[in-house]
Amino acid sequence: xxxxxxxxxxxxxxxxxxxxxxxxxxxxxxxxxxxxxxxxxxxxxxxxxxxxxxxxxxxxxxxxxxxxxxxxxxxxxxxxxxxxxxxxxxxxxxxxxxxxxxxxxxxxxxxxxxxxxxxxxxxxxxxxxx
Numbered sequence: 001x002x003x004x005x006x007x008x009x010x011x012x013x014x015x016x017x018x019x020x021x022x023x024x025x026x027x028x029x030x031x032x033x034x035x036x037x038x039x040x041x042x043x044x045x046x047x048x049x050x051x052x053x054x055x056x057x058x059x060x061x062x063x064x065x066x067x068x069x070x071x072x073x074x075x076x077x078x079x080x081x082x083x084x085x086x087x088x089x090x091x092x093x094x095x096x097x098x099x100x101x102x103x104x105x106x107x108x109x110x111x112x113x114x115x116x117x118x119x120x121x122x123x124x125x126x127x128x129x130x
Contacts, residue, residue, distance in 0.1 A: 002026045002044070006036035006062060007051040007081070012106070016049065016081075019108045023115075033057030037065055040073055047118065050098070052082045052089070060096045067097035077118045081106060 003020060005027055007013050013029045020027045028043065030036035032054040040048070048066070052059035063078055080093045083104040093101050099121075100114045 001046045002028070003047045003049060004028050004030060004036060004039055004043075004045045005049040006030045006033060006054070006059065007049070008032055008054040009051075012051070012081075012104070016106060016111070019106070019111055022108070023112060025115075031055075033059060033062030033065075036062050040066065040076065045076060047115065048076055048078045050078050050080050052080060052084060052093075060092055063093070063096040063098055079114050079118070 001024070003025055005013055005016050007016070007029070008031050017027045017029070028039060028045070030039050033050075034057045036048070036050070037057075039045075050059040050063060059080060059082075063080075066076060066078065067074055077099045078097065080098045080101040081104060082089065082093075082101065085101075085103045090101055099118055102110050102114050
């Protein structure tokens with residue numbers, strides 16, 4: 001499996017990258033929504049992890065642009081990872097098209113539970129977690 005983590009904080013990218021690596025998942029990174037959209041255009045990912053607050057393009061805008069695509073990448077599963085867990089933000093994430101939302105600080109069990117829910121929902125076909 002190959003994931004994209006769109007997050008402006010290098011430490012968060014490194015921590016999540018190590019968690020995913022331990023689970024047998026390859027991760028690419030992008031520092032903001034603009035770079036994330038470019039990587040999605042140029043590569044095939046199984047899932048996107050998306051921060052919300054980033055320079056140049058925030059996560060909600062990036063999610064809306066992914067969902068507006070006119071190809072199979074519009075259905076790419078997206079898990080929002082955010083420190084803002086207000087009811088309004090959760091509603092905004094769902095309205096934008098996020099499949100799941102998890103809170104920072106990120107823990108490995110919570111991250112892999114969210115990934116497992118997406119796989120169990122039928123996405124990924126043969127995809128399994130190590």
